[in-house]
Structures are given as C-alpha cells and as structure tokens.
Amino acid sequence: MNVYLLGTAGARYVVAKQLRASAGTVLEEDGEFLLIDPGPGTIVHLAKHKIPVEKIRNILISHKHLDHSADLNVIVDAITEGTLKKRGRLFIPKEAWEEGVLLSYLKEALAETIFLAEKEAYHTAKFSFKTTKKLLHSAETYGFIFNLKDGKSLGFLVDTAFFEELISEFQGVNYLIVNVVRYEPKEGVLHLSVQDVRKLLASLRPELTVITHFGMTMLRANPFKVAKDLSSELNLKVVAAYDGLRLTL
Ligand SMILES: [Zn+2]
Numbered sequence: 089m090n091v092y093l094l095g096t097a098g099a100r101y102v103v104a105k106q107l108r109a110s111a112g113t114v115l116e117e118d119g120e121f122l123l124i125d126p127g128p129g130t131i132v133h134l135a136k137h138k139i140p141v142e143k144i145r146n147i148l149i150s151h152k153h154l155d156h157s158a159d160l161n162v163i164v165d166a167i168t169e170g171t172l173k174k175r176g177r178l179f180i181p182k183e184a185w186e187e188g189v190l191l192s193y194l195k196e197a198l199a200e201t202i203f204l205a206e207k208e209a210y211h212t213a214k215f216s217f218k219t220t221k222k223l224l225h226s227a228e229t230y231g232f233i234f235n236l237k238d239g240k241s242l243g244f245l246v247d248t249a250f251f252e253e254l255i256s257e258f259q260g261v262n263y264l265i266v267n268v269v270r271y272e273p274k275e276g277v278l279h280l281s282v283q284d285v286r287k288l289l290a291s292l293r294p295e296l297t298v299i300t301h302f303g304m305t306m307l308r309a310n311p312f313k314v315a316k317d318l319s320s321e322l323n324l325k326v327v328a329a330y331d332g333l334r335l336t337l
Pocket residue numbers: 151153225247
C-alpha cells in the first residue's frame with residue numbers, strides 16, 4: 089500500500105496561515121484510491137503530487153471539522169464530473185452528513201454513502217478497515233485500522249483527547265499514523281499531546297509511528313526533533329511527517 093500524507097497541518101492557526109498544508113491523506117492499493125479527511129487545499133495538493141483525482145472512488149471522513157472535510161465538495165464534483173456521473177463511495181459519520189459538510193446536489197451524485205459506526209468493519213474491492221469506538225473529541229469522530237495484504241495493520245489515530253481505552257483500541261497495530269496537535273497537554277483541549285503519545289507508544293510499540301497534524305506548539309518544538317527524542321527514549325521508530333511524505337507499507 090502507498091500512503092501519501094499530502095498535508096500535516098493540525099490546528100486553526102497552522103491551517104489559516106498554511107504554515108503546513110492542510111490537505112488529506114491518500115491510500116493507494118493496486119490502483120484503487122481512498123482519500124481520508126480532505127481538508128482545505130486537498131484538491132491543490134492532489135494535483136501537485138500528480139494523484140489523479142478523477143480516479144478516487146472512496147472517501148473517508150473521520151469527523152466534520154473543517155480541517156478534515158473542507159475540500160469534500162470539490163473532490164465529489166471532480167469524481168462525478170460535476171454530477172454527470174453517479175460515482176464514488178463516501179464513508180462518513182452521520183453527524184457530519186447531517187450538518188451538511190457536503191452540499192445537497194453533490195450528495196445525490198454519490199453512488200454510495202455509508203454512515204460510520206463504532207467498531208464496524210468496512211470493505212471496498214481493495215481496502216478493508218474497521219472503525220474504533222468513538223473518540224473523545226468535539227464531534228462524532230472515529231479512528232481507523234486498515235488491514236494490509238501481508239496481514240499487518242495500519243492505524244489512524246485522528247483527533248481525540250487521551251483516554252485509557254485508546255490503548256486497547258489500537259493494540260496490535262504494526263504501523264500507526266497519529267495526530268499530535270499539541271506539544272504540552274492543555275486542560276479542555278480534546279487533542280493528543282506528546283506525553284499522551286509517549287504513553288500510547290510505550291504500550292502499543294508499533295514497528296513504525298508517523299506523527300502528523302501539528303499545531304503551533306508542535307511546529308515551535310520542531311516535529312523532527314520530537315520524533316527523534318521519542319524514538320530514542322522508547323527505542324522505537326518514530327518519524328515526523330512532512331507535507332507530501334510518501335510511505336510504502
Ligand atoms: Zn477535529
């Protein structure tokens with residue numbers, strides 16, 4: 089599987105000033121594409137990285153927040169040829185759908201809409217994933233675990249505050265992509281900080297962890313240094329994503 093992390097921005101100011109791109113993540117398996125969380129600028133960064141938007145057939149939204157859904161409209165317009173073709177499969181929390189992250193006329197152009205539920209399995213021709221239980225965030229939000237062809241698994245731990253069950257939810261993943269918005273934890277902020285990630289990784293011990301979705305405090309701390317420190321402290325492979333990072337798993 090190829091994984092393209094088109095953007096690594098994770099909080100209001102970083103998105104607003106585009107200090108990092110806020111584009112989504114693309115998975116590619118045997119020519120099938122799945123786009124996760126198309127934040128602002130996804131359409132631009134798909135073009136920049138020569139990923140053919142018209143070939144995307146699956147879109148997965150973790151939650152309704154703008155930095156995870158803003159470009160959904162333009163992507164659906166592209167894959168349905170401006171609604172002329174009924175195409176595309178959208179996996180989305182019901183809350184995001186009902187709140188209208190996608191305009192009504194584009195909703196009708198989708199071939200299939202699937203509402204996400206906790207701890208359910210989902211399949212397309214080439215992709216197989218399950219949701220986690222609802223995450224602790226200010227919207228209906230799910231994490232994802234993808235099964236890879238070689239029997240390994242890839243976890244996406246998106247926006248959430250830390251809670252103990254995250255450890256059991258992601259137990260056994262071989263690879264983990266984790267949104268780390270904050271360097272230090274802050275009361276009332278429903279996002280992971282570096283100390284939360286340290287605790288998680290100490291239990292989960294994935295073969296490879298990619299930290300991404302950075303807020304200002306992370307950018308100031310330098311994500312590459314944070315990843316390096318976590319790697320040496322935990323004796324694990326932890327890397328910091330940059331815009332356009334491509335992984336082959
Ligand atoms: Zn969010």
